[in-house]
Amino acid sequence: MPLPRTVRVERATVQRVGRRPEAAPAPNWTRLITVLAALTVLTRLPSFVRTPWNPDEGFLATQARQLADGGVLYETVVDRKPPLVPWLYRAAFAVFGDDSLWPVRVAAILAVLVGAVLVASMAARRWGERAAWVAGLCYVFLSVGLDPEDTQAATFEVFMLPWTVAAMWCAERSRWFVAGLAVAGAVLTKQTGGAVLLPVCVVLWRTRAGWTALLRAGVGCALPILGTAFAFGPGKFLYWIATGSGAYLSADGAGLKPVLRALGALGLLTLAALPLVVALVHAVRRRRAGGHPYTATCHGHRAPLGGTADVWLWLAASLAAATVGLQFFGHYFLQLVPPLALLGAVALHELTARAATAALAGTALLACGYVGWGFTAGRDELDHAHRLADTVRSYTDREDRVLLWGMHPEGYWLSQRAPASRYLTAGFLTNFSGGRGEARVGERYAMEGAWQRFERDLRRRKPELVVDDSRGKEYGVRRTPTLRRHLGRHYEKVATIDGSEFYLRTSLDAAGLHRKQAAGPR
Known part of the structure; x- marks a missing residue:
């Protein structure tokens, strides 16, 4: 005897809530990547109008010349940073010459594009096609949402972000060894990139991957870092990237300057993401008020605001990493961009299609303002x-x-x-x-x-x-x-x-x- 219609509906609802949503249609990746590439180039055009953008670029360019002249990193060429970005500058100069920074500017465009595509892929896997577009676009727009000196320069954070996104991308696909390698890549680009290890471990725990997966991720992370350390000498390497900066990693004597700098950077990034922040606050309040966890649809599939614990933790870990040393330079806060883009994507799923389009258009308009700032910044x-x-x-x-x-x-x-x-x-x-x-x-x-x-x-x-x-x-x-x-x-x-x-x-x-x-x- 068939069940009453009301019972069938309740059972279907329980099954839908109790399992992960079915895979939504994949986006047209050729179209999406083309759009993201075009927008990345447009938002980073200001990077080509002045050289250098900040002292970090000058430092890296000078380091690269020293290395080309036979200098030895952490010996006759020193810095408090890991070696990947100095090596990148050195390689670019070796191929294209050392009189211009345009090769590393192009490399920065590629780095932003890779990060945007990986974030879009994560959103597509979790919430469907519309979320993929929103996440990728938000990543590109937010990547210029600070002072142009912090966003348009081809420096450490720009090249660190693709590694952090790759680590999370691999973790949610249970590619634990490669996820570990990506974490190591982030650390060897800039020390604070290691903050992504925490959300990676949360994904590992949530999926009950077991001790074998943890061991594979640990080995993948440890091998490149230990190999680099032994190549330079463990004591020397540890001194320059960690222990030798004790007095530097302090705000003593700076008064309110670091606090004001932090508030300024967070204010600029919040302004850049304001439509997304409003949507996210609306979604969280609606859910806490008792709204159903599945409140928006995408091609017939419902997108949960729940299931984002790892993304929230990623955001928190990135914010904590930006405060290390209590210096609060603006470019430190670029580390918040990937989790913000993902949270923005799921938040816009809580809106109607018209409201979501308006929010995304507002984000794009704000990004245009930051790009214009880049063209007119003081010299x-x-x-x-x-x-x-x-x-x-x-x-x-x-x-x-x-x-x-x-x-x-x-x-x-x-x-x-x-x-x-x-x-x-x-x-x-x-x-x-x-x-x-x-x-x-x-x-x-x-x-x-x-x-x-x-x-x-x-x-x-x-x-x-x-x-x-x-x-x-x-x-x-x-x-x-x-x-x-x-x-x-x-x-x-x-x-x-x-x-x-x-x-x-x-x-x-x-x-x-x-x-x-x-x-x-x-």
Whole structure:
């Protein structure tokens, strides 16, 4: 005897809620990838209108030249970052030359596109075709949702994000060893990329994959990191990417500056994602009020707001990673983009098609505003860097080494002059960074042994020109006794440009000096 209609409906409802929704139709990947590629290029066009965008790009470009000249990473070429991005710059320069950053700008476009496609694939697997489009588009739009200096530069976070998304993409497909490799790739791009390991482990636990899967993921993660560590020397590698930055990873003496910087960055990203945030808040409130967990449809399949615990944890872990060191630079918050894009996709599923389209259009319009900001951003610091580089060239020959005492190492790359020291910024030797106040800035807060190595560098590779580019900051030469004494013994002040003071070696004869000045920039 057939069951009554009401019983059949209730049973169907229980079965639908109790199992994962059936696979929704896959999107047209050729069309989706083409659209994402076009939008990625358009949103990153500002990256080509100025060089460099920030000191990190200048640092990486100078590092790449040092490596090409036989430098050794973490020995004669040093930084607090893992090696993948310096190697990427070095490879790009080897193929295309080292006079332009356009190759790494193109690599950044590819990195954003890969991340967007992987996020779209995750959304398609979970919630269907419409979610795939929304997630991919949101990823591209949000990737420019900060100060252009933080989003348009081809630096660490841009290249880290595809690794983090790949780790989650592999985890939800139970490819545990490859997921571990992706986590390692994120860590070797920037240390905070390791935060994605937490949501990966949650996916592993939720799917009851077992100890074998955990072992495979652990081995996949450990092998590249340990291999890299042993290639450089475990102690040296650990020092430069972790233990040697103890004083740097602190906001002591900075007052409210880091807090204001964090609020500014979060405010900009929230503004960029405002339509998505509103939709997400609406969806969460509706569900807490007792709404059914399946509230929107996509080609006949219902999209749950539930089942996103791993994405929320991914967002929380990314936010925690952005706060490490209490520096709160804007580009740190790019790590929030992938989980935000996924949450935005599922939130828009809670809206009607018309409301979801309007929210996505609003997000696109906001992204246009950030792109326009990129084209019109102020150039004061960049113009200063170019004037400084021109002056450096006027006082030196191509083979001369120079020392730029400041926080803007792009001057080395722009002037085409090699640095006299392994330390490309004064931050290694004074602990100055990001507007930190006087409380923890000075020689005593330098990295351990840095001044001894610095003085050895100056004896071995005497700079023809020293530029005090501190411009009144707490780490200036006047507040750095060791360097001040060195300048007093061997150098004379020859110029002041935009507040930067130039000191030339006294061993250079007057006739040679006049010849170089008369020759002009070279």
